[in-house]
Amino acid sequence: MHKAITTFVGLLFIASVAACTPPPLQNKNDKVGAALADPQASFFEASRKGNIAMVMRLLEEKRIDVNQTDAYAWTGLMYAVQNGHTGLAEYFLLRKSQINRQDIDGLTPLMIAANERHSDIVELLLAFGADPLLQDRHGYTALMWAIYNKSWDCIPPLLAAGKGLDLQNGFGETALHLALDYRCSDIATMLIRRHAHVNLKDTRGRTPLHLAAEKGDHDNVRLLLAEGADASARDEAGENPLMKSIQGGHASIALLLLPQTGNLQTTNRQGQTALHLAVVRNLPDIAAALIRRKADLNSFDGLGLTPLMLAVESGSERMTVLLVERGADLKVKNKDGKTALDLAREKRHGAIVDYLERKMGKP
Numbered sequence: 001m002h003k004a005i006t007t008f009v010g011l012l013f014i015a016s017v018a019a020c021t022p023p024p025l026q027n028k029n030d031k032v033g034a035a036l037a038d039p040q041a042s043f044f045e046a047s048r049k050g051n052i053a054m055v056m057r058l059l060e061e062k063r064i065d066v067n068q069t070d071a072y073a074w075t076g077l078m079y080a081v082q083n084g085h086t087g088l089a090e091y092f093l094l095r096k097s098q099i100n101r102q103d104i105d106g107l108t109p110l111m112i113a114a115n116e117r118h119s120d121i122v123e124l125l126l127a128f129g130a131d132p133l134l135q136d137r138h139g140y141t142a143l144m145w146a147i148y149n150k151s152w153d154c155i156p157p158l159l160a161a162g163k164g165l166d167l168q169n170g171f172g173e174t175a176l177h178l179a180l181d182y183r184c185s186d187i188a189t190m191l192i193r194r195h196a197h198v199n200l201k202d203t204r205g206r207t208p209l210h211l212a213a214e215k216g217d218h219d220n221v222r223l224l225l226a227e228g229a230d231a232s233a234r235d236e237a238g239e240n241p242l243m244k245s246i247q248g249g250h251a252s253i254a255l256l257l258l259p260q261t262g263n264l265q266t267t268n269r270q271g272q273t274a275l276h277l278a279v280v281r282n283l284p285d286i287a288a289a290l291i292r293r294k295a296d297l298n299s300f301d302g303l304g305l306t307p308l309m310l311a312v313e314s315g316s317e318r319m320t321v322l323l324v325e326r327g328a329d330l331k332v333k334n335k336d337g338k339t340a341l342d343l344a345r346e347k348r349h350g351a352i353v354d355y356l357e358r359k360m361g362k363p
Contacts, residue, residue, distance in 0.1 A: 039063040040070075047076035050085035059095060066095045073103040081109045081125070084118050093128045106136030114146040119153035122146075132161045139169030147178045147187060155187055165196040172202035180211035180220065188212070188220050198229040205235035213241040213257060216250040221257065231260035238268040246277040246286060254278075254286045264295045271302030279307045284318050288326075297328045304335035312344045312352055320352050330360055 036042070036058075043064045046054035055076060058064045069075055077092040078101070089109075093099060102108050110130040113121040122142070126132070132142050141164050146154040159165075168174055173181070176196045179188035188208075192198065198208050209229040212220045221241075225231065234240050242261045245253040267273055272280075275295040278287040287307070291297065298306050308328040311319040320340075324330065333339055338346075341356045 036063060040068060043068060043076055044070055044079060047079040048083055050080065050083060050088050052088045052091060055088060066092065066097050075101055077109050078103065078112055081113050081118065081121050082116055084116065086120055086124065089121055090124060099125060099128055100131050100134060102134065108134050110142040111136060111145050114142045114151050114154045114158065115149055117149065117151040117154060119157065122154045123157045126157055126161055132158055133164045133167065135167065141167055143175050144169060144178055147175055147182065147184055159190060159194060165191060165194060166200060168200065174200055176208045177202055177211060180208055180215060180217060183215055185217050185220060189223060192220065192223045192227055198224050198227045199233065207233045209241045210235055210244050213245040213253055214248050216248055216253060218253055221253050225260060231257055232262045234266065240266055243268060243274055243277055246274055246281055246283065249281055249283065251283055251286055255289060258289055258293065264290060264293060265299065273299055275307050276301050276310060279310045279319055282314065282316050282319060284322050287319060287322060291326045297323060297326060298332055306332060308340045309334060309343055312340045312349065313347055315347065315349045317351055321355065324359055330356065
């Protein structure tokens, strides 16, 4: 009985000590064991974090394939590239990771590097044979993504590859279209000087010259013209680059394009000529230049209005005087049978009414 009591007390003491003892710390071997228990999850986590030791162990022990993909069709190389782990990316490449593998959206490691602005990895991938001609599901190349994301340092090595300058994405845009549309003037200049095609149209019918004229990029308008850009090309709105420059209010570019534009009576979908647009934008210097080149003063737009009628309705005295003095017909009528004078009276533009009455010899 005494022995039983002694044994019971001893067990109580051991139990109480055990209850007060902290659990053992997880050691390195425990972490490795956990990783090896789920090699796929551990592989992608290590690739994201740049844990090259873990990646090497998983691959060297053949617990996972170097080209294993996850639910997004991403490889370990893609995650290493995305997170800027240059050393790990190089290790993957040495282990023959598929350098041109595309994910479910068509992205390649090269596109990912360009998107994330990792210029050193862009150079590494190109050195290992990455294909800059590949396009994702939207038709974007690595160069297009670099321009879109303004990854400045990634663009020179992609340009130096000398491939794919004239590829078009799903919207018909080339790298040059994108550079001009996003106002990356220096990049556009580089592309033009590398002889990117200057007359390709996007799905909206716009050439690079349309975009440069619309954005007010004077230097690249000049370069594009020197490279043979077609100043008479029309987009889906029926407008040529001259019209785009006028719409944007870029007078200096309009003056540059004017001698290169053939038919000044070209009309857009609203029936407007370049002169109509110059009047609407109140650009009298451009209007005068167009008139000197024999633009029709009395043509009707889609609403049945002449340039003079538009000037009168807007209340622009300077434009009204310019058009009248250059020979605009004061007696022509719109679809409602009204002359410019009638419209001026309706709008109560007193000074213009007085001027037109004098010119028509009315008291």
